[in-house]
Amino acid sequence: MAGARYRDIADDLARRIGEGEFAAGERLPTEEQLMAGYDNASRNTVREAVKILKSRGLVQTTQGRGTFVLEGTVPTTVTLVSLPLPSGGGDAARRFDARLEDHAFESTDPRVEIQRSSPGVAAALALPEGSRVVLRHQERFVDGRPWSLQTTYYPMEYVTRGADRLLDDEEIPEGVFAYLKETLGLEQVAHRDRVTARPPDANETAFFSLHDTGGVVIVHDRVGYDPGRTPIRCTCTVYPADRNQLDLVIGAVPPSPWAPGRAASR
Amino acid sequence: MAGARYRDIADDLARRIGEGEFAAGERLPTEEQLMAGYDNASRNTVREAVKILKSRGLVQTTQGRGTFVLEGTVPTTVTLVSLPLPSGGGDAARRFDARLEDHAFESTDPRVEIQRSSPGVAAALALPEGSRVVLRHQERFVDGRPWSLQTTYYPMEYVTRGADRLLDDEEIPEGVFAYLKETLGLEQVAHRDRVTARPPDANETAFFSLHDTGGVVIVHDRVGYDPGRTPIRCTCTVYPADRNQLDLVIGAVPPSPWAPGRAASR
DNA sequence: AATGATTTGTTCGTATGTATT
């Protein structure tokens, strides 16, 4: 027992969970029982240990019920890129939208705002910092569960050049791609994506029903370009990491090889 | 105040940090001062609040020194895929290795093991579950700092077919790609990638010097295929999310548009 | 180099609130 007591207890419990002593979905001993089981450690010490397990996503606690070992949920797969190499690609629509397979999804009508561009958005869209951008924000659901938050930024100039439906508080039925091509002749033929992950902020914690501590979100930023390498738009999508994975396919590959669970734990 | 006291304090402190009252790198008020500032809340309550800020990656605490607002570190960019579309691709080497730009990196000599394949690895490599695989594990560093953990799995069959240097406890100078092509005629022409994120386990927490609570790792799994769609190998790389981002480039795009910081916070 | 003050880390005890069974 090298370190702090609560950390030792956490490690021991993690080990016992890993060894199957407490199966997925099962209830852990109560705080009272853990106190007894660990040499009459105080309740606070035991609770500190359980907090670590929560922050590692191993268990979940519910007031009045107990502490439960989380079962690995089957993540939803979002395909960022799917590129059969030889020909250079199937249809463009499949190429340039992050796709969600085998799930119906709903989303709120967009909330539309006009903002002065932040440094990040300005750089992405190659606009002067502080220039106006149109922002369309949607909350998206899968099976009624909160699934992702998406914000797309367009240069305000598009609106003044005729794409005024960008300001509508409604989905554009034919899709923004088709609409921009129709009205402005813009065509997205390339994109650059950035994927990061971080703890959620307060908004995201609330929307995705994550815990105070221990949640993780994946952030996917995409900038789309026209043939002249001019940025067209910039999209930021936030996913809760516990129920999503991102997929890339480059070249000819067989159907998904991913087995449930992780490929490797260390 | 609506919720729990420690949560209210955390939200208030997060707001004050966001508004610049406490700048990046600056020290937050001591626990004693926070107690006084929040209606004589108890020390434990204040500490609970600070824990939330830690788990959100907003602050870092150091025993004996204080609590400090974290400055956004410039992340290292790993390019997973870079594909100029028109031609179908530049050179293969650039296409099929996750690249790290503008940084020299070192890695330990591989630790080599022979294991029975887990369900995940078996599925990825299209082998019967429990069949033998060779596992090469490396710890990788950038600027002397721990940067990523990588494990690559090969079917044991490769060794018996002549690629016995896979078992060497050393790097293969010409690269495993070249070696496998040379000895077995294997050529990786396609790959499927999966990106997920999760809290670190105990090993990762230690190696990357993350905190008990609040750390995030990005997991990048890649399965490489030969022209016959047969899996060749499977690689699992784990990055600490606080200092890494993954990049994808599809088509002709200008040089990196990412500005420091996030494209969008909500 | 040693000391003491400051500041966060760990552990315990206790009481009360709230959701579930």
Add this chain to the structure above:
DNA sequence: AAATACATACGAACAAATCAT
């Protein structure tokens, strides 16, 4: 309504790391 179990909150003591003197 009662018992169970986790959540919140306070108080206190000592440990360990850091910093100024």
